[in-house]
Amino acid sequence: MKHRIRRRITVTGQVQGVGFRPFVYRLALEWGLGGVVRNTPEGVVIEIQGTDATVEGFSRDLTEKLPPLARILSLEASDMPPLPGDAAFVIGESAPGAGHNVLISPDVATCPNCLADMADPANRRHNYPFTNCTDCGPRYTITRSIPYDRATTSMACFPMCPDCAAEYADPLDRRFHAQPNACPVCGPKVWLTDAAGTTLAEHDPALAALARELAAGRIAAVKGLGGFHLACDAGSDAAVAELRQRKNRPAKPFAVMVPDMAAVERLAAPGALDAQAQALFSGSVRPIVLLATRPDGPLSALIGPDTRETGVMLPYTPLHHVLFSHLSRELGPERFPALVMTSGNAGGDPICLGNREALRRLSGIADIFLLHNRDILVRTDDSVVRPIPDAPPPAASPGRREDAEAAPGVQFLRRARGYVPSPVRLPVTGPCVLGTGPHLKCTLCLTKADQAFVSQHIGDMENLSTLAFYREMLAHFQDILQVAPARAVCDLHPDYLTTRLAEEELGLPVIRLQHHFAHIHAVLAECGHGPEAGPVIGLALDGTGYGGDGTLWGGECLYVDPAGPVHERLGHLSPMRLPGGEAAIRQPWRIAMGMLSDMGGEARAFTPPWLPAQDRAAALVVQMLEKNLNCPVSTSLGRLFDAVSALCGVGLQVDYEGQAAIRLETIQDMAETAAYACPLRRDSAPAVLDTLALVDQAARDLARGVPPGVVSRRFHLGLLDGLTELAATMADVRGTRRVALSGGCLLNRTLSRELPDRLRGRGLFPLSHRFLPPGDGCISLGQAAYGLLLRDGTSGTDNP
Secondary structure (H helix, E strand, O other): OEEEEEEEEEEEEEEEOOOOHHHHHHHHOOOOOEEEEEEOOOOOEEEEEEEEEEEHHHHHHHHHHHOOOOOOEEEEEEEEOOOOOOOEEEEEOOOOOOOOEEEEOOOOOOOOOOOOHHOOOOOOOOOOOOOOOOOOOOOOHHHHHHHOOOOOOOOOOOOOOHHHHHHHHHHOOOOOOOOOOOOOOOOOOEEEEEEOEEEEHHHHHHHHHHHHHHHOOEEEEOOOOOOOOEEOOOHHHHHHHHHHHHHHOOOOOOOOOOOOOHHHHEEEEEOOOOHHHHHHHHHHOEEEEEEEOOOOOOOOOOOOOOOOEEEEOOOOHHHHHHHHHHHHHHHOOOOOOOOOEEEEEOOOOOOOOOOOHHHHHOOOOOOOEEEEOOOOOOOHHHHHHEOOOOOOOOOOOOOOOOOOOOOEEEEEOOOOOOOOOOOOOOOOOOOEEEEEOOOEEEEEOEOOEEEEEEOOOOOOOOOOOHHHHHHHHHHHHHHHOOHHHEEEEOOOOOOOOOHHHHHOOOOOOEEOOOOOOOHHHHHHHOOOOOOHOOOOEEEEEEEEOOOOOOEEEEEEEEEOOEEEEEEEEEEEEEOOOOOOOOOHOOOOOOHHHHHHHHOHHHHHHOOOOOOOOOHHHHHHHHHHHHOOOOOOOOOOHHHHHHHHHHHHOOOOOOOOOOOOHHHHHHHOOOOOOOOOOOOOEEEOEEEEEOOHHHHHHHHHHOOOOOOOHHHHHHHHHHHHHHHHHHHHHHHHHHOOEEEEEEEEEHHHHHHHHHHHHHHHOOOOOOEEOOOOOOOOHHHHHHHHHHHHHHHOOOOOOEEO
C-alpha cells in the first residue's frame, strides 16, 4: 500500500462567494483525496489526505487552476498525521470565532452560462431576473456579515425549492454552494407600481410593461443591485430634458446603458474602442466606461452637452438583460435601445436603497417604479472608469510585487460596484488605522495588516443623510473585516463632518493630515512605495484643500519622505483671489476678474465675455477686489482652469464641479503647437510657478481676436511645460527621480495623458493612481497609509 499523508492548507484572500470551496471539492475528487474544506477565522482551511503524488498534484492545481473570481493573498501548508479511514472529501460547516482572513467578493456581472439559461424558453429560469451561479451575481451588496453563507445574506429569507436545493448540493453543478441561488418558484420577484405604490404588474409582465412605459417617454425608478437607478429613453430629447428638470440636474452628464457591444460600437467615435476599452466593457465588472462618442450618434444631445465623452455601460444584472430584451421589441429596428441610468437620488442624498425609501424620496421624479423583494444591504453606486490608450505599465517602487489587477491604461473616476471591497496591498503593516476621508467625494478606509479597504463612493458630506450613510459603512466595514481601529487620521479642516466625527464621536487618538499630502500618500500606497523606497516629489493638483498656512491650496509641488514621514511644500501656482469665496467657484468670471485686476497693459484692455450681462455684479466685485474684502487666496489649479474658461467665454457659470474646466479642455484646437510661457520663480520659498503669466497671455491673445480653441490649447501646453519644469527642478534639488501625481485635475485628459510622458522625457518616473481615483476618493487611503507609517501614533514632520 502506498504511503499516505495528510496536509493542512490555509488560504486567505478573495475565497468566499467565488466558488472556491466547490472548486476545492471537485479538485479533491479529481485527485481521489479525502478530507474537508471549511471557512474558519484563519481563512479557508483545507485538509487533504492521499498519497504523496496525489497530494502534491492537488496542491499544484490549487493555485494554477483557480476559479476566475478567486484571488489568493496567502497560502500556508503543513503536514499532519493521517486520519484512519478518511477517504471521502466533504465541505464542512463554517467554523465560528473572532476575526477572519477572507475577503468578500465584489458583485459580479451575469456570466454567459446564466445568460444562456435565461434565453432558453425551456429552462426554468427563462427571463428570471435573479439568475446567478458561483461565477456571477450579487455578493458584497447582499452580505450582512462574515462568513459568506446564505444565512448571512439577504437571501436568508428565501428557502430554496427542491430543484434549487439539489443544484446547491450537487458538487458537479455550477450552482453548488452558490449562496444567492434561486428560481421563480422560491426566489425574489419583481413588480411594477405607480408613484403611489399601486401594483401595475408582476414578474416578467412587469418588465415588459416597464419597457413599454420607457419607450413611451416615461421616467422610471428601477431597483437594481446596489440601489435604485432613474431611467428614461436616452434617445429622446423630451424624456432626458424632463429628467433633468425633475432631478434639478441642468447639465451634468448622464450615464447610459445599452444592450450589447454592437450598440457600443454604434456609439463609439472612430478609434475609441481600443483593446483597453473593449476589455472594460466585456469584463466581469461592467463599470460605466467614459467613451468618446460620435457627435452624430443616436443619443440625445442632452445626455452630456459639455463633453465629447459619454459614460456607457452594458447590462450587469439579469434584470437589465431581460429589460433590454423587452425594450428592443418595443422600440423596433428604427429606434436605438439606450437608457439613461443615473443614480436614484435627489439633492445630494445617497442612492435610494429600499422600496419604501424610493417611493418616498423619488415620487417627485419618477412616474413608475420597478421594485423587488431582495433586500439591498449595502448601497453601492456604479463605478466609473476611463480607458487611457497606449498607457505604459504603471511605475512601481523597488521591490514591489506587481498585482494582476494593476493593469495599465485605466483611470478611476468613481470606485464602487464591482471593485469594492477588494483591498489595496500596502508596503507596510501594522495596527488597524481609520482614514476618515475628505469632505467631497468621500470614502473611508480601514487597514488590516498590510491591506487597505477603501469603501465605495459615499458622496459629499454636506447633509445628515450622507453622514448617516457614512456611519453605516464605518460600522459595516468594521463588522465584515472584524477589526477595531487603533487611531484615526482626518483632514486639517476643522469644519469637515469627517473631522468632527473623528474628534467627537470615535473615542480614538486622532491625527490630522493636510489634504494634498494625503493625496500623495495615496499614490505611494497604491504603487507600493514604502519607507525604504525613499522620498518623492508630489504634484497635487485639484480644486481646493485647506492648507497648512490657512489658505486654500490646490496646485502644489510637495516633498514627501515616507521614512519620516517628512512633508514639505516646495512650490505652488501663483496665488489668486476668489472674490466672494464660494460664489467665485460657482461663477468663475469672478476669479478671472480677480486675476485681471492683478495685471496691467493689454490684458486689462481685454473686453470680458461676462459683460454686459454681469454689469452690476461685476461692479461689486471691483469694490471687493479694491478693498480686498471676502477675497480668500488660493493656489488651486482647478480655479485656474475656471478662470481661463471664463476668459474664453465657455465657463462663466458652473452647474456642477469641473464643468468650466471640461468645457475649456473640450474646445482645444489640437492642431495648435505653440505654448504660453509659464516661468518658474525661485526667488522665494516655496517657489512659485507663474501661472498668472498664462492668464496674461491668454487675455492678450483673446484681445487680439485669437480663437478660444487656440488659446485653450496654448494654455494647456504652457501649463504642461510649467508643471514639468517645476517637478524636474525640485527632483534635481532633492535628489529623487520619482514624481507622484494626484488630485482631481488629473481627470483632465490632457494632463493625465501628456504630463507623465513629459516627466519621463526628463528622466523622471511618474507614479500614478492604479486602483483609486486621483480625485478626493483616494484621500481616505492616503490618510490611513500615513497613519500606518506613524509607529508611535504621533504625527510626522511637516513644513508647510
